[in-house]
Amino acid sequence: MKNKLKKIEGNQFLLMITILLFVVMYVIGLIVFKDKNFGRLQVFLNLFISNAGLIVIAVSMTMVLLTGGIDISVGSVVAMTCMLLAWMMENKGMGAIPALIIVLLIGVVFGLVQGFLISYLKIQPFIVTLAGMFFARGMTSMISTEMISIKNEMFLSWAQAKIYLPFGGYVNKKGTMIYPYVYPSVIMALAVLIIVFIVLKYTKFGRSVYAVGGNEQSALLMGLNVKRTKLKVYVIDGFLAAFGGFLFCLNTCSGFVEQAKGFEMEAIAGAVIGGTLLTGGVGNVIGSLFGVLIKGTIETFINFQGTLSSWWTKITIAALLAFFIILQSVLASAKEKRK
Amino acid sequence: MNKLKKITSYRLFLPLVCLAFVLLLNVIKTPSFFRISVNNGVLYGYIIDVINRASELVILAVGMTLVVAASGGTDISVGAVSALSGAVCCYVLAGGEQSANEYHAPYILGVLAAVAVGLICGAWNGFLVAKMKIQPMVATLILFTAGRGIAQLITDGQMIYVRVDHFKQLGAFIEGIPLPTPVFVAIIVVLLTLLLLKKTALGLYIETVGINAKAARLVGLNSVMIQFLTYTFCGLCSGIAGLIITSRVYSIDANNAGLNMELDAILAVALGGNSLGGGKFSLIGSVIGAYTIQALTTTLYAMSVPADQIPVYKAIVVVIIVSLQSPELMRMWKNFKNRIGVGKKVA
Numbered sequence: 039m040k041n042k043l044k045k046i047e048g049n050q051f052l053l054m055i056t057i058l059l060f061v062v063m064y065v066i067g068l069i070v071f072k073d074k075n076f077g078r079l080q081v082f083l084n085l086f087i088s089n090a091g092l093i094v095i096a097v098s099m100t101m102v103l104l105t106g107g108i109d110i111s112v113g114s115v116v117a118m119t120c121m122l123l124a125w126m127m128e129n130k131g132m133g134a135i136p137a138l139i140i141v142l143l144i145g146v147v148f149g150l151v152q153g154f155l156i157s158y159l160k161i162q163p164f165i166v167t168l169a170g171m172f173f174a175r176g177m178t179s180m181i182s183t184e185m186i187s188i189k190n191e192m193f194l195s196w197a198q199a200k201i202y203l204p205f206g207g208y209v210n211k212k213g214t215m216i217y218p219y220v221y222p223s224v225i226m227a228l229a230v231l232i233i234v235f236i237v238l239k240y241t242k243f244g245r246s247v248y249a250v251g252g253n254e255q256s257a258l259l260m261g262l263n264v265k266r267t268k269l270k271v272y273v274i275d276g277f278l279a280a281f282g283g284f285l286f287c288l289n290t291c292s293g294f295v296e297q298a299k300g301f302e303m304e305a306i307a308g309a310v311i312g313g314t315l316l317t318g319g320v321g322n323v324i325g326s327l328f329g330v331l332i333k334g335t336i337e338t339f340i341n342f343q344g345t346l347s348s349w350w351t352k353i354t355i356a357a358l359l360a361f362f363i364i365l366q367s368v369l370a371s372a373k374e375k376r377k
Numbered sequence: 378m379n380k381l382k383k384i385t386s387y388r389l390f391l392p393l394v395c396l397a398f399v400l401l402l403n404v405i406k407t408p409s410f411f412r413i414s415v416n417n418g419v420l421y422g423y424i425i426d427v428i429n430r431a432s433e434l435v436i437l438a439v440g441m442t443l444v445v446a447a448s449g450g451t452d453i454s455v456g457a458v459s460a461l462s463g464a465v466c467c468y469v470l471a472g473g474e475q476s477a478n479e480y481h482a483p484y485i486l487g488v489l490a491a492v493a494v495g496l497i498c499g500a501w502n503g504f505l506v507a508k509m510k511i512q513p514m515v516a517t518l519i520l521f522t523a524g525r526g527i528a529q530l531i532t533d534g535q536m537i538y539v540r541v542d543h544f545k546q547l548g549a550f551i552e553g554i555p556l557p558t559p560v561f562v563a564i565i566v567v568l569l570t571l572l573l574l575k576k577t578a579l580g581l582y583i584e585t586v587g588i589n590a591k592a593a594r595l596v597g598l599n600s601v602m603i604q605f606l607t608y609t610f611c612g613l614c615s616g617i618a619g620l621i622i623t624s625r626v627y628s629i630d631a632n633n634a635g636l637n638m639e640l641d642a643i644l645a646v647a648l649g650g651n652s653l654g655g656g657k658f659s660l661i662g663s664v665i666g667a668y669t670i671q672a673l674t675t676t677l678y679a680m681s682v683p684a685d686q687i688p689v690y691k692a693i694v695v696v697i698i699v700s701l702q703s704p705e706l707m708r709m710w711k712n713f714k715n716r717i718g719v720g721k722k723v724a
Contacts, residue, residue: 108514155696160705162653164451164514168640169692169699176689183685295685307518316512349529356523363516367509 052313052366053325060328063335071342079206080218085334090223091116091286092304094230096326098278099305101234105251105271106318107156107163111170112279113301115148118174119283124186124293127193134192142280148174149276157268171302178295185294188287196222197288223285230278235323247271251318307355308333311362332358392650392665395698399672407679420555423679431671432559433459433618435664436566437638438645440614442663446587447607448506449655450513451643457524458498458612459619459635464528466491466620467537467629476538484543492616498524499612500605507604521639528631538628548624559621566617567664574660583607587655641670648698
């Protein structure tokens with residue numbers, strides 16, 4: 039037993055703790071809010087529904103963190119994407135599909151510029167994406183300072199198409215069976231998660247991402263094209279930021295300037311709770327998913343409780359962050375000592 | 378030619394050029410920018426406004442410079458800590474009420490409370506970074522998230538007003554002095570820090586630890602202690618900045634006080650020509666960087682750009698400035714020039 043425990047290396051151990059914590063929190067929720075239907079499958083699915091955009095953002099953030107970089111522009115890019123979608127469809131009368139293609143292209147270009155500055159001009163990622171954050175948020179308000187609601191039929195049909203699960207239903211007061219449902223955004227978010235997971239784990243590109251983040255110098259000596267790998271990561275990140283923005287927009291169906299503020303920090307917090315190190319080279323997108331779900335669970339708790347103020351979310355997440363960060367550091371120093 | 382090279386290789390050359398560039402823009406666009414008028418024995422004008430408004434940023438940039446130099450990381454919690462210490466100060470002075478027309482506690486107590494909160498927050502960050510060896514950004518992410526939450530907890534999510542003339546003095550004017558008070562606070566903080574760094578070996582120690590913490594440890598420096606102290610000092614700076622922020626509007630809004638200040642402070646450090654990777658640093662560079670940012674903001678206001686759109690121009694200018702300072706671009710440019718030169722020779 040002891041040997042087996044030792045075999046589970048520090049990083050997997052962290053991932054397991056994250057998953058365990060999520061399960062424990064959920065079980066506590068089941069016990070505390072038993073009479074409020076916390077146990078319904080729909081409550082669980084709502085975690086995914088309300089965080090679909092954030093899952094995609096956290097996944098792409100994880101990838102950037104793996105290279106040892108950071109991207110704090112994502113929240114603003116999400117806001118810009120939502121606003122652009124709303125503006126193009128409502129004020130310019132464009133169809134939903136061309137509008138979507140345009141915002142995704144803008145995301146790619148955004149990532150390309152940031153990636154070029156970071157990998158080829160070697161400017162610190164923090165500064166570059168900080169400028170990106172200012173730029174995207176400012177552009178959002180340039181497009182419109184008013185809130186724009188989306189009424190495009192096609193877009194709304196995407197947003198509101200309920201996909202019912204064939205199980206886990208319950209009988210309501212009228213005696214009809216109600217099955218739990220998800221929106222298409224959830225399926226798209228999970229698809230992104232799975233694709234990125236496979237790419238990172240099984241492709242040459244994915245391995246070079248880990249190599250570059252682990253030690254740039256050795257990656258270079260190994261013959262990897264460090265600059266191009268980084269550029270690719272930031273381009274994918276830009277694309278996913280725009281795509282996450284699209285999913286976020288499916289949830290809110292509107293665009294306004296203050297949208298998705300602080301999203302970047304939520305994504306980083308999710309990744310860190312999920313066991314990703316900011317120094318690069320260590321991390322896993324599955325962990326980030328659970329990081330986001332933990333944040334969602336805390337919010338659900340506060341919703342169900344009803345009397346707690348919203349700032350408790352911030353304080354609890356910070357406490358969890360502190361817990362995980364200190365745990366990581368203790369594990370790391372234990373590893374050092376063993377050497 | 379040699380003289381020119383000497384000037385351009387001077388460390389503060391680029392930051393100063395950036396500041397000059399921003400100011401030059403004004404000469405062309407708004408000639409009234411440099412006009413200073415006297416009203417009621419108090420100086421007014423865009424320039425005064427720049428110097429006044431930049432004060433908090435200068436103070437934060439001073440703390441941030443040391444943190445960056447010693448640990449090679451950034452403290453992203455300074456804005457939230459400012460809000461928190463401002464909230465505590467207002468809470469103490471208003472005696473827990475939402476709006477107070479007189480002090481419920483001595484003024485000095487409020488100031489001390491704010492400074493103490495800053496110090497405690499800084500010490501917490503310092504403990505995590507120096508002792509627990511956590512990456513600075515992650516360590517300070519905790520207070521970044523929690524800071525405003527705790528501040529809201531203290532203010533109960535409401536704004537707290539302290540409507541006492543004496544309280545406003547720190548953020549505005551003291552009777553009989555023509556310059557705004559924050560300017561003096563900023564100057565004092567900068568001077569004291571400079572004195573501390575230059576007259577003792579502390580500045581050198583910080584650079585040594587920043588360049589290589591392990592080597593510093595081996596030559597007998599207590600690198601853990603030095604990093605811890607820089608973070609605590611940064612917390613102190615945040616506390617002072619928080620005091621000025623609250624005094625300016627004689628109230629605290631936990632959600633918006635000092636919002637995005639951490640980003641501007643980091644930007645100021647980078648614009649000052651400092652590497653965010655730690656090591657050698659120039660405090661004056663950061664101060665110049667802070668004034669550049671504020672000058673840019675005020676310039677845009679003077680050109681009547683809406684507040685929401687200012688970030689776009691700020692971003693563009695920042696990218697241009699950092700790209701120009703990037704040694705990589707210089708190399709690319711040299712390669713390019715060489716290639717053209719070779720082409721000419723062949724022809």
